[in-house]
Amino acid sequence: MTDEEQTVAWIRAVVLGFNEPEYSDEGIARWLAAFVDQDARMRGVHDLRTGGLRDDRVPVATLGSWDTTVNVGGTLLPTNAISDVTTRTSHRRRGLLRQMMTADLTEAAQRGVPVAALTVSESGIYRRFGFGPAVQANQIRVRTDSSFRVTTPPTGRIEMVDRDVYLDRVRALFDDYHRRTRGSVDRGPAADDVLAGMDQSTGKPQPGFRYALHVDDDDRCDGAVAYKLVEEDSSAEVRDFVAPNPAVGVALWDFLGHSDLIRTITQRRARVDDPLRYALAEPDVYTVENRRDFLWLRVLDVAAVLAARAYLTDGELTLGVHDEQGFAAGTFRLVVSNGRAEVERIGDHVDDDADVALDVAALGSVLLGGIGVRTIAAAGHIRGDRVGDFARLMVCDGAPASITPF
Numbered sequence: 001m002t003d004e005e006q007t008v009a010w011i012r013a014v015v016l017g018f019n020e021p022e023y024s025d026e027g028i029a030r031w032l033a034a035f036v037d038q039d040a041r042m043r044g045v046h047d048l049r050t051g052g053l054r055d056d057r058v059p060v061a062t063l064g065s066w067d068t069t070v071n072v073g074g075t076l077l078p079t080n081a082i083s084d085v086t087t088r089t090s091h092r093r094r095g096l097l098r099q100m101m102t103a104d105l106t107e108a109a110q111r112g113v114p115v116a117a118l119t120v121s122e123s124g125i126y127r128r129f130g131f132g133p134a135v136q137a138n139q140i141r142v143r144t145d146s147s148f149r150v151t152t153p154p155t156g157r158i159e160m161v162d163r164d165v166y167l168d169r170v171r172a173l174f175d176d177y178h179r180r181t182r183g184s185v186d187r188g189p190a191a192d193d194v195l196a197g198m199d200q201s202t203g204k205p206q207p208g209f210r211y212a213l214h215v216d217d218d219d220r221c222d223g224a225v226a227y228k229l230v231e232e233d234s235s236a237e238v239r240d241f242v243a244p245n246p247a248v249g250v251a252l253w254d255f256l257g258h259s260d261l262i263r264t265i266t267q268r269r270a271r272v273d274d275p276l277r278y279a280l281a282e283p284d285v286y287t288v289e290n291r292r293d294f295l296w297l298r299v300l301d302v303a304a305v306l307a308a309r310a311y312l313t314d315g316e317l318t319l320g321v322h323d324e325q326g327f328a329a330g331t332f333r334l335v336v337s338n339g340r341a342e343v344e345r346i347g348d349h350v351d352d353d354a355d356v357a358l359d360v361a362a363l364g365s366v367l368l369g370g371i372g373v374r375t376i377a378a379a380g381h382i383r384g385d386r387v388g389d390f391a392r393l394m395v396c397d398g399a400p401a402s403i404t405p406f
């Protein structure tokens, strides 16, 4: 089997694992190109005992990963992104995921990557591997009938554009968004393409998509939206929404909300602190249908992640981090001065006298300020005499956000 044939077999195994429809050759070719572009690593488990009933070159379990960055509020931190996690139904619950995940995290730690990230299809799987929910996102529904009115004065103007113009502009906009948004995960052109309606299984753009750009008074493009019209019920679904400045997001919605013939619009991955609701004359036209833990983080190097983020207040305390898999375990002294941290490992085990003790998944949850220390403490995962001081140290200005599904 050539490298390419092996990769195609791996991709077919992922498609099978997610119960997706068969991919066309074009769909597979696009996936392959995206993998090469990302320099992705493909793990697979092969079961050679086939009884002559299946192709042993197709893996029975898969896990993909690649190097990316997460904006941790101050720094774009090198990150091991994990995706395409599947085990064939006939081989489930025999420890294959655990085997692949352990190997992937071990290699990431050996490469010196301080954190791993993933998004989940089921929320019960990854805490046992040290991942904690870190960035939340809302699924919203906005009524866009005559009660929709934005009270803020309009800025700039909107241009409706063709798909290729949109794709050309959204690249630089995403880069700007990524630099400015705590919680953002970097993504490449293939992800832009899929979010703008490329059907991954056929490798062809889906019909019914519309694209709009927001342009400021100096003719600079500063916001973009891709949305799909659903004619049957006069609605639309926002599929990608790139507003590096959230105020420009309000202007994009002002445009969307005044689309003729559309009575409701939904958006996945809306910011949990979306300013739109408060810019509306009738906030009740805006409904949060669902809030999801969107991005999960797994800290591998405590000192590196705590030193990478910014802090609003100064302080000093010791942290004991429990980690069953060992990567992040230890006791650390965290000293924050002028908003930056110095972190020193002062022991390989959790010191009973540490000011605060927490498990590694809890550290992932509070790292970006998406979930408060007090909340995770009340849930039972952070303990100690100085939980209040830790809570004040970890507070951030506004909620983190991400628009990168993977």
Ligand SMILES: CC(C)(COP(=O)(O)OP(=O)(O)OC[C@H]1O[C@@H](n2cnc3c(N)ncnc32)[C@H](O)[C@@H]1OP(=O)(O)O)[C@@H](O)C(=O)NCCC(=O)NCCS
Pocket (backbone or CB within 6 Å): 017, 018, 061, 085, 086, 087, 088, 091, 092, 093, 094, 095, 096, 097, 098, 099, 119, 120, 121, 122, 124, 125, 128
């Ligand atoms: C999720 C999936 C990859 C698990 O693979 P697996 O090889 O059966 O997992 P393992 O046998 O290695 O299980 C490892 C641990 O995770 C637990 N686990 C596995 N799947 C779980 C699930 N869906 N929910 C809760 N726990 C789960 C196991 O009980 C086991 O726990 P333990 O080791 O603490 O006792 C597999 O069920 C699958 O392919 N599902 C469909 C695709 C999918 O949802 N992928 C995840 C994308 S985010």
